[in-house]
Amino acid sequence: MAVKKAKAKKEEEVVVKEAPKKINPLARPIVRGENTIEDKLRALYQLQLIDSEVDQIRNVRGELPLEVSDLEDEIAGLQTRISNYSEEATALEEQVKMRKQAVKDANAQIKKYQSQQMAVKNNREYDSLNKEIEFQQLEIQLSEKRVKEHTAELAAKKQIIEAAEKTLEERNQDLKNKKSELDSIIAETEKEEKELLSESKKAETIIDERLLTAYKRIRNNVRNGLGVVSIARDACGGCFNKIPPQRQLDIRQRKKVIVCEHCGRILVDPAILD
Ligand SMILES: [Zn+2]
Numbered sequence: 001m002a003v004k005k006a007k008a009k010k011e012e013e014v015v016v017k018e019a020p021k022k023i024n025p026l027a028r029p030i031v032r033g034e035n036t037i038e039d040k041l042r043a044l045y046q047l048q049l050i051d052s053e054v055d056q057i058r059n060v061r062g063e064l065p066l067e068v069s070d071l072e073d074e075i076a077g078l079q080t081r082i083s084n085y086s087e088e089a090t091a092l093e094e095q096v097k098m099r100k101q102a103v104k105d106a107n108a109q110i111k112k113y114q115s116q117q118m119a120v121k122n123n124r125e126y127d128s129l130n131k132e133i134e135f136q137q138l139e140i141q142l143s144e145k146r147v148k149e150h151t152a153e154l155a156a157k158k159q160i161i162e163a164a165e166k167t168l169e170e171r172n173q174d175l176k177n178k179k180s181e182l183d184s185i186i187a188e189t190e191k192e193e194k195e196l197l198s199e200s201k202k203a204e205t206i207i208d209e210r211l212l213t214a215y216k217r218i219r220n221n222v223r224n225g226l227g228v229v230s231i232a233r234d235a236c237g238g239c240f241n242k243i244p245p246q247r248q249l250d251i252r253q254r255k256k257v258i259v260c261e262h263c264g265r266i267l268v269d270p271a272i273l274d
Pocket of ligand 1: 236237238239240241260261262263264265
């Protein structure tokens, strides 16, 4: 059995994309009948189809909560980014304002020194004021250089903020859509899932313990969750290996539990639910 299990896993890699044929498991009521092998096989096949539908519901729902939480993370990241950049932009604006004020102050100083120069008594005083003026002129040059730099930086930051805000808006819309999709899927499938689970329980009571355990074990070991498959085009519906004609005949007789010799899945007659 261990060898077969390993083999089943390997074959799974190849066949996992093949969707099982859609059959309504509840088209025929789940009944105990005379408790023959056929009854058990039928209930087992119904159980498989029910469980597959539950799997499908959970698969669809399974990805959405993850997508929603991924989006929420991305949105939180964008918001942090925008708020950091906005703070930096505000600081830059403050800097520009200060530097512009510094230019004004320096110009006022220069004017003051120039008028003082009119009233000086000697060359020494005149030169000393000249030095002050030169110093203020350097201050102006430096401040103007910084204003230019900060303004460019500010424009770049604002561009980043704008882009991030646009992305944020899109992500918020995505989130809203995904959330409502998830809500409606949950609302839509909750009832169906409950019903299927109750039918699944009912089918389980018809199947004996050993068969049920084998079914669950196989189901857990294969990626598509198929422990019971029907014959399809003379092959196993799980691994697609050909089934010899005599074996197919045995399966159609419904007198024994027959497993696929390649993948270990339980094989049933495709017409067992007719
Ligand atoms: Zn097989």
